[in-house]
Amino acid sequence: MTDTSDDTPTGATPASQPPSRWEGVQPWLTLACRVGLAAVLVTAAVTKFPPALSVQAVEAYDLFPEDLAQLIGYTLPLFELALALLLLAGLATRYVGAVSTLLMIVFIAGIVSAMARGLNIDCGCFGGGGQVDPGETSYGLSIARDIAFGAMGAFIALWPRSPFALDRVLGLFR
Numbered sequence: 488m489t490d491t492s493d494d495t496p497t498g499a500t501p502a503s504q505p506p507s508r509w510e511g512v513q514p515w516l517t518l519a520c521r522v523g524l525a526a527v528l529v530t531a532a533v534t535k536f537p538p539a540l541s542v543q544a545v546e547a548y549d550l551f552p553e554d555l556a557q558l559i560g561y562t563l564p565l566f567e568l569a570l571a572l573l574l575l576a577g578l579a580t581r582y583v584g585a586v587s588t589l590l591m592i593v594f595i596a597g598i599v600s601a602m603a604r605g606l607n608i609d610c611g612c613f614g615g616g617g618q619v620d621p622g623e624t625s626y627g628l629s630i631a632r633d634i635a636f637g638a639m640g641a642f643i644a645l646w647p648r649s650p651f652a653l654d655r656v657l658g659l660f661r
Contacts, residue, residue: 517649520639521574524587527636528571532564534614544616547608548597566590574643577652580659584643591637595630602626 535541542560545551551559570590573583594612601608602624609615610629647654 513646514649517580517643517646518651520584520642521577521580521649521652524584524636524639524643525571525574528567528574528587531613532567532571535560535564535567535611538564540614540616541611544609544611547606547611547617548601549604549606550597550600577649577654580649580652580654581644581647584640584645584647587640588637588644591633591640595633595637598626598629598633 535544538561541564542557545556545560545563546553548556550556567590570583570587573579574587594610598610601610607619607621607624609617609619609624610626611617612629612633647659649655
């Protein structure tokens with residue numbers, strides 16, 4: 488017989504092992520990302536009202552036919568609000584984080600497209616939008632900001648477990 492210094496079977500961990508630092512911090516980081524990204528999405532949506540401002544911003548990118556640009560302009564603020572509400576509720580957290588990241592990638596692609604085509608427009612991310620004077624564009628800042636927001640969404644998608652989430656109550660992510 489071999490003597491082991493503890494009663495734990497080989498390959499098993501003791502049931503009373505305290506959680507790692509990551510296991511203790513991660514849920515709170517996810518909560519911070521959920522609330523922070525929700526605040527960004529609510530702000531973005533609210534500043535696009537009345538919807539004519541959002542339509543103007545989408546049309547300035549000159550990427551879509553007028554009817555499609557209007558549809559996007561009218562529905563984008565509602566979509567952003569829906570994502571924000573789901574994040575605040577902590578419902579379908581993993582999927583909402585992933586969709587939010589994809590939305591930020593689409594925004595970045597639009598900004599890069601405008602920059603590459605030499606358009607002088609305000610991105611319209613937080614209201615406004617449309618033509619601006621050369622030198623008034625802030626494409627680099629807008630891209631960096633959207634990368635940060637996309638990273639928050641990716642964090643949520645990868646580690647969805649967080650306090651104060653309906654997902655927890657429903658037993659989706661423990």
